[in-house]
Amino acid sequence: MSGKDLFREIGLVKEEYITEAEEYKRSIIHNVAFQRGLAVAACLVVCGGLYWGVGYHSVSSDSTAQSTNDANNVYTEMDSATVMDNSENVAPKEENAMDMEAVAGENMGNYSEDCEESERSDGFFADGTNIQNSTTVKNEETASEPETTMKDIQCIDTSNMSGEDVAVWEAFVKTTETKTPSQIKISSELEEGTVSWTEVRYDGECFQVLWENEMGEATGFEETYLYLNQIEEEDTVQVVLSDERIETKEQLKQEEHVLHLFSYEKE
Amino acid sequence: MEDSQIIELYWKRSEEAISETTKKYGKLCRHIALNIVGNHSDAEECENDTYVAIWNAIPPNRPNSLSAFLSRIARNIALNRYDYNKAQKRNHEFDLVLSELEECIAGKSSVEDAYEEGVVATMIDDFLAGLSKEKRVIFVRRYWYSDGVKDIAKRMCISESKVKTTLFRVRKELQDYLGERGVVV
Numbered sequence: 001m002s003g004k005d006l007f008r009e010i011g012l013v014k015e016e017y018i019t020e021a022e023e024y025k026r027s028i029i030h031n032v033a034f035q036r037g038l039a040v041a042a043c044l045v046v047c048g049g050l051y052w053g054v055g056y057h058s059v060s061s062d063s064t065a066q067s068t069n070d071a072n073n074v075y076t077e078m079d080s081a082t083v084m085d086n087s088e089n090v091a092p093k094e095e096n097a098m099d100m101e102a103v104a105g106e107n108m109g110n111y112s113e114d115c116e117e118s119e120r121s122d123g124f125f126a127d128g129t130n131i132q133n134s135t136t137v138k139n140e141e142t143a144s145e146p147e148t149t150m151k152d153i154q155c156i157d158t159s160n161m162s163g164e165d166v167a168v169w170e171a172f173v174k175t176t177e178t179k180t181p182s183q184i185k186i187s188s189e190l191e192e193g194t195v196s197w198t199e200v201r202y203d204g205e206c207f208q209v210l211w212e213n214e215m216g217e218a219t220g221f222e223e224t225y226l227y228l229n230q231i232e233e234e235d236t237v238q239v240v241l242s243d244e245r246i247e248t249k250e251q252l253k254q255e256e257h258v259l260h261l262f263s264y265e266k267e
Numbered sequence: 268m269e270d271s272q273i274i275e276l277y278w279k280r281s282e283e284a285i286s287e288t289t290k291k292y293g294k295l296c297r298h299i300a301l302n303i304v305g306n307h308s309d310a311e312e313c314e315n316d317t318y319v320a321i322w323n324a325i326p327p328n329r330p331n332s333l334s335a336f337l338s339r340i341a342r343n344i345a346l347n348r349y350d351y352n353k354a355q356k357r358n359h360e361f362d363l364v365l366s367e368l369e370e371c372i373a374g375k376s377s378v379e380d381a382y383e384e385g386v387v388a389t390m391i392d393d394f395l396a397g398l399s400k401e402k403r404v405i406f407v408r409r410y411w412y413s414d415g416v417k418d419i420a421k422r423m424c425i426s427e428s429k430v431k432t433t434l435f436r437v438r439k440e441l442q443d444y445l446g447e448r449g450v451v452v
Contacts, residue, residue, distance in 0.1 A: 001387070001450065003369035004346075010368075010410050011342050012388035015335035017395055021407035022295070022334060024400075024423065 270333040277325035284325075285318050292334055296341040302413035303345035303361050304352065313348055317341040342411070364413050367434070371442040387450055394444045398437065405433045 268287050276284035293314060300313035320340045330336035349361065395403050405423065408414045420427040
C-alpha cells in the first residue's frame with residue numbers, strides 16, 4: 001500500500017469527521033467572540049467601579065480633607081516600608097544572577113537581563129503548571145542560594161543539525177553543576193524565527209528549557225521543552241525536543257515523549 | 268440557502284442547484300482541489316467537474332451532509348487529476364502529504380497488497396474515533412483536506428510547531444494501529 005492508497009482510504013472516512021474538521025474553525029470563532037464579549041464586559045465593570053470609586057472619594061475628601069491627609073501620610077509610610085521589604089527580598093536574587101553571570105562566561109553575558117526577562121515573561125506561559133513550576137524554582141533559588149560551580153563545559157554546536165520538520169536551530173550551551181535548578185542562557189534559531197532566550201532548569205539529570213519566540217509570544221514554544229541528556233558511556237549528548245514536560249530520565253527514554261532525538265559526540 | 272433546499276433542487280433537476288452550490292461551496296471545492304493539484308487552472312477544472320459529478324450523483328443519492336459529499340467528490344476528482352499531471356509536473360506540498368502518509372506504512376507495495384477498498388478506511392474511522400477532537404481535526408485537515416501546516420495552525424489558533432508535533436505523533440500512532448491490524452507491507 002502506498003501513501004496515495006492510504007490517502008484514498010482516508011478519503012473514505014466518515015462524513016462526520018469531515019464536517020467536524022470543516023466546522024471546527026467556526027466554534028473557535030464563537031469562543032473568541034464570547035471571550036472578547038466577556039473581556040469588554042469586565043472592562044466596563046472595572047471602569048464603572050473606578051468611576052464610582054473616584055466620585056465617592058472626591059465627595060468624601062471634600063468633607064474630611066484633614067483626615068484624608070493624615071491617612072495619606074500613613075499610606076506613604078506604609079508604601080516605603082513595603083518597598084524596602086521588597087528590595088530586601090529582591091537583593092539575593094540579584095546576587096544570584098551576578099554569580100551566575102560570572103560563572104557563565106561570554107555566552108551567558110546578558111544573564112541579568114535574561115533574569116529580568118524571565119520574570120517578566122512568566123505570564124506568557126499559557127500552561128498554568130509551567131507558571132507554577134517556574135515560580136517554585138525561583139523561590140528555591142532565592143532560598144537556598146545555590147553554589148554554581150562550573151564543573152564541565154560543553155559547547156554543543158548544532159549548526160549542522162537540521163530537524164526534519166519541527167525546528168532547525170543552533171544552540172550553544174554551557175552546563176553548570178548546581179545543587180538546585182538554575183538558569184543558563186541558550187540561543188536558538190528556529191524555522192519560524194529566532195528564539196530570544198530561554199529558561200533552563202537543571203534537575204541533576206537533565207536540562208529542561210522553556211522557550212518562546214522572538215516576539216515575546218509564547219505561541220508555539222510554550223509547551224516545547226528541550227532536554228540535554230548526557231550519556232557518559234556513549235560519550236554523547238542527546239538533544240530531545242518534546243512538547244510535554246518530562247520529569248525523569250526514564251521518561252525521557254520513552255519514545256512517545258521524543259519529538260527529535262539527536263546525538264552528538266562531545267567536543 | 269439550506270443544504271436540504273439545494274438537494275431538493277437537484278432532485279427537481281433545477282439548474283439553480285448548481286448556481287446555489289457554487290455560491291455556497293465553490294470556494295471549498297476549489298480549496299480542496301488546489302491543495303492537491305497545486306495550480307489554479309486545474310483546480311477550477313476540478314471544481315467544474317465536481318459540479319457535473321454531483322449533478323449526476325443526485326439523484327439517486329440524498330446526502331446527509333452536502334458539504335462532505337461535495338468535498339469527497341472534489342477530492343477524488345483532484346486526486347485523479349494529480350495522477351494525470353504527475354508525469355509532467357509535481358505539486359511539492361501534496362507530495363509532502365503523501366510522503367508523510369507513507370511513514371504510516373512500513374514498507375514497499377507488492378502484488379499481495381490488495382486491500383479491499385474501504386477496509387482500511389474503516390480501521391482509520393475507528394482510529395480517528397479514539398483521538399481527541401483537536402487531534403482528529405488536525406489529522407483530517409492535513410490528510411483529508413491536504414491543508415498546509417500553516418493554514419491548520421491559523422485555523423485552529425495554535426502554533427505551527429504544535430500542529431507538526433501533533434501530526435508527528437498521530438502518524439506514529441496510526442502506523443502502530445495499522446501495523447497491529449495487519450496493514451503492514
